[in-house]
Amino acid sequence: MRIGELARQTGCQVETIRYYERVGILPEPKRGQNNYRHYVDAHRRRLQFVRRCRELGFTLEEVRTLLSMIDGGTYSCAEVEALGRGHLEAVRSKIADLRQMESTLSELVSTCHGGDTPDCSFLEELFEGQFEHKAAQQ
């Protein structure tokens, strides 16, 4: 199949597929005499895997690691689990940060009177107040 078809089947953009090839996530496929890329099902499965990993928030570097485990065939389930748990922790920590943002924001927004005069306690608090937002450390 050609690149457009692969894109359709996996929900990727054509440019993204070429990008993955350029950075070594996908192998270079065979080319026809018109120089078009020709993909087979193994490519589709690999790209699907990459996309699923990305949807779960893994970085391309982590995806590369996972792929090299699969390609090498000599990984341990424990390694994969460690990578997964590490990433899960990162996701949880992002959630915590965003929750903190949400709570500060909704508190600030609730102080708005919503009128059309240029006085706003939201802005004033941020500009002058002893505003204290528990930011993420690191």
Added chain:
Amino acid sequence: MRIGELARQTGCQVETIRYYERVGILPEPKRGQNNYRHYVDAHRRRLQFVRRCRELGFTLEEVRTLLSMIDGGTYSCAEVEALGRGHLEAVRSKIADLRQMESTLSELVSTCHGGDTPDCSFLEELFEGQFEHKAAQQ
């Protein structure tokens, strides 16, 4: 005060302050005869404001909008509130995405047996399975 002192007082990096100046978030300060930037308290308050906004997750573009409201002096509280609520919605939607990731991830990780053999249902599910992750519909 000089740029290093301003950085210390606001918790910014020196490079970030220069970057904000370059992109028009902070005004160009006066320079001494040694060409060092010289800041006064108005700069500190403005930078503090920017930092607080960034901590709340506002983009620099949104910060620019807020600053131009303050600078113009002819905004309405309702405008600010709209911007705040819009951003709050964005934060909430990110939290929802991350929660979805978290749940899929923790489910996948929990299927790992953790042994040192190269078989792992986490990987297999992503690679072969009819894995279904409810991704954000943007």
Added chain:
DNA sequence: ATAGACCCTGTAGTGGCTACAGGGTCAAGA
């Protein structure tokens, strides 16, 4: 013959910094 869908390469842009390289300034101490 031509339109339109598809493919190619290569480069530049996005956001919000961060990290140099390569240089200047200034005060304290040996």
Added chain:
DNA sequence: TCTTGACCCTGTAGCCACTACAGGGTCTAT
């Protein structure tokens, strides 16, 4: 007097994971 070290300057390149062209070629249907 010299040197060390902390600070400052400009300008550019790099980070991530794409995305968006520009400028061209190919293929199929009408």
